[in-house]
Amino acid sequence: MKPIGLTDMGLQSTGDSGEAVKSGWVPAEMALGEYVFRRLMSAGTNTVFGVPGDFNMGLLEHMYAEEVSGQGLRWIGTCNELNAAYAADGYSRYCNKIGCVVTTLGVGELSALNGVAGAFAEHVKVLHIVGVATRATQAAPELHGNVHHLVPRLRNSNFEAPNHKVYSEMVSGRVSCCCEFLEDLDTACDQIDHVIREIWRYGKPGYLFIPADMPDLKVSSRNLVQTPMITLERAVLERTNPAASDRIGLEILQHLYQSSTPAILCDGLCDRFGLTAQVRRLVEMTGIWNFSTIMGKSILDETQPNYKGVYYGAGSEARHALLQECDLILYLGPVKDEVNNWKYSIQFNPQSLVIELHPEYVSLSRNGEQTILNAGHLLPVLRSILVHLNVANLSFNYPVVKDQPERKRQYAADEQITQAMLQHVIPECLNPGDVMVVETGTFQFSVFDMQLPTELKYISQSFYLSIGMALPAALGVASAMKDYPRLHLSSKLANEGYTPRLILCEGDGAAQMTIQELSSFIRYELPVEVLVWNNRGYTIERVIKGPTRPYNDIMPWDWTKLLRVFGDFDGARSESVKAKDFNSLVARLSLWKSDKRRSKVRLMEVILDKMDFSATLQDMAKKFQHSSA
Template identity: 35%
Template sequence: MATDIKTSELKNPVDVAEYLFRRLHEVGVRSVHGLPGDYNLVALDYIPKNGLRWVGNVNELNAGYAADGYARVKGISAIVTTFGVGELSAINAISGAYSEYVPIVHIVGYPSTISQRNGLLLHHTLGNGDFNVFANMSRNVSCNVALLNDPHEAATQIDHAIRECYLQSRPVYISLPTDMVRKKIEGARLEKPLDLTFPPNDEEKENYVVEVVLKYLHAAKNPAILVDACAQRHRALDETHELIKKTGIPTFVAPMGKGAVDETLPNYGGVYAGDGSNAGVRERLESSDLVLSIGAIKSDFNTAGFTYRISQLNTIDFHSNYTRVKYSEYPGVRMNGVLRKVAAKIGKLNVQEGPIPNNRIPAEERKSEDTTITQAWFWPRLGQWLEPKDIVITETGTANFGIWETRFPKDVTAISQVLWGSIGYATGSCQGAALAAKELGVKRTILFTGDGSFQLTAQEVSTMIRNGLSPILFVINNAGYTIERYIHGFDADYNDIPDWQYTKLPEVFGAKDAKTYQVRTKEEVNRLFEDRDFSQGDKLRFVEIFMPRDDAPIALKSTAEAAAKTNAKME
């Protein structure tokens, strides 16, 4: 049994909950997502007392998605749930954050340490006296689990968990028992900020790797750069951009890396996804004699069904915990330092130009007299409307694949869930991203989601309204689960959904001044995008946009076909 710390022994006694929320404020969190439950209620009282805002979501799953979106914009986030029923509702979203390297501090209100010790038969438990079962479930989707059962260790555990969350860019799990909330611990530690710097590489190893990389770069006649999500998640974008600008090497992004690179740079070449690549990209990249691959995640949807054709013999991989040059791996050599030194020492290279993506409407769409809004027409047209610093969220399905054909203006943040792909993610994520944008003074957060996906998490629009947020929401009405149709069961009733009256939802959820729109033709889209009032981003805008049931981006069709083949393999 742990003993309390005597207050007289402390220089600056503070409550455990105060310590926790002050540390979260220190690392940039300003809003805390989640839901109340009797095991976390007293802890929630500390949120406004420590400069934080309580969001108040409609359910824990949506809260987890929102915390994910908030973290992708702000760099880290926090969610509070209650023991058992609350945390398990959130675990899908936390798992997605783990798989996609998103840093979320998950705080779970626990029964008291006394109740745990005595194995009491409490509500929200399995009735078997095991109070560790849910924490054990979360261990597989958290990079650190801190059970705050002892005031002597609480401050150290909190500091370590938040630091690991930030540095590993993955969720952590912190239990906060009801009788620990007000326990006194040493607050003098708060005077020293957490060290959030990455441990430096061994200098001798790093310098050796840099020389090896430079040797192959100078020998290359047709090099290319491919940037993926982990360059963003592991905070290597400054070094990546320095390399891109100094070398002038044609640079491409994988779908998960969309938005990681400044797409206004002259050497930006578009999205590489194997057979689903932008025009001219696959030919240029796959003919390169050296590819600098930065932060790659080679999942099925990120490679358009594993259709990459880049030889490892022509590849240098840069990651958060190793560098691989062709088939030689250098463990522990983090990409940041290597990229910085390579850019500093690069000198003159052999560089051949790559394709230049644009937002021109395809010729066949321009010539067509059909007024129907098609996927091929819409996504380049969207690129003409977007503005610098926009935050764009796309849902798994047509939007995730369609956005590959949109060239972004400067400083656009793109949010998607290409690897985890949890249906309904984008609407919840939009709430968190819009809140983070508001805190940062960013004007526009824009969501694109299919009607099927939207129906899973539609009530999160009410959280947006409750928090005074003003995203622009596009719900693509194409009569059901399009990506599933292309994988299997095109006309099956399990891929159909109820036909909602979508534009009435903002009013139902309590919006007083939201504006709603229905657009069915290309001309109506053009008028909407030219409407300055619509484009302001000062009120919630809700757009139901109609597209054909059987229309989908070409990249989605090819990826779905590959997924169907993978699913059907017998051995």
């Protein structure tokens, strides 16, 4: 084929990370399947997760075209489709690119649906590609009847043809921001690009349904030449008004200049829209008091002096009292749900001016009155604030706050491990820049009030709360860390050459949901440290209801032997230990902390009492009781 130009292909920086951009000749035409994967790479996706099926294997073959595989795109086949969706979610959470999962019609895509729903609920960028029946089969359903993997109609299914779009209709506008069903080659590339743009724009999953006969057919590569890369920044800014963003930014600065006790409350959408570095810079430039929400934890540097902790309403009385002293609150990237807002108990001083910067709006409220500016978007408005900020105009006068020194309890060597002990031990065994993935469960609620090391990235599904998600999500995180080494680190820490550890904190009950994905860490040689909290069942559920009921029990497993079963037959690529007391816990964690080798899968089974939980979790359980009383 005749090449029509040299164009940049592959990784694209959003303006902050300084990544290298790959280059290659683009032919005038290419197979649709190749176009799909080239476009994904141009958006920064270097790993694809999924499970093969008869309707998607024709598409998957195009991953091995020299022009695709030669650019570094990897396939990671997971043990099931749900785990693939979780892995794509984790991939995106770490590198802020689009996580991609490929499944087959019905049996595969529906298995992945829970993972996609969790990504939708928590604003995670995932592209779900589904291989479906050929266009000929869809066009003449009366000739083909009820196709495998497709549900028949409720009535008269032996006489009426099935609805080939029944699954796309289930997800469109419900758990996806965009859903494109390819049918016409002339519009297919535009549809693919549209899905990717919408995923960037909304920060939520999108769907792409590709008939099995289309991947080998030729399409024009014009879009790849005219728009070599589709980035988050470009997708957002092409729908915003720069002048309006500047006006809003300048207005916010005037309020900040007039404030004597302002605060920043940093929430999860700051991370989802790639603004972690900008928020940290704003804090550093101003010296402003700053707080995180549950979903915003680790976006801010928790070691800097003006960081005051995680604010989650009535569950965090000390932070609540401090925020009542603030006359201005910049609420950045707010996510309002019953967990993040602790059953909607987040309340500010009515006299305070609260400015919310969200991807869909900017709002100003005080004394029950609210003004909403739909022209605003978190990304360009925050950028405007940083560009125009004059620190000489700031005049803060915070009340004196006496920090209560933490009393470090001394533990006996043979003392039984408890959640309270973990709250002290775990932070001390983390290094600056590490990545910690935490499963839904008892320990998750102990993390809120931990002070994490500088530049540690914390990842947890803290609203949708699907137990079992964290283990395969950590597979996605590990893959992203391989594709984008040290991406989350500042240049200073990255230049020191430290290789971050990936630590997965996993409950025994949750692990039994998705445990087989441990084999993928071994298969693809992705190092991870897994801490399995063995509390003999669903302790988080026991706190809510039925502490002694058998429905909260699980079958005990011999956790330290699992990695042999899952592929490390000779024990060369993994190690497993059991910790029953303080000494055995700290000794092994300290060893892992200091060991600079990052090549093995390490698993520690940590023995806990089945009714051991934090006061924070107990408070949550009271608020979330489901009762008619």
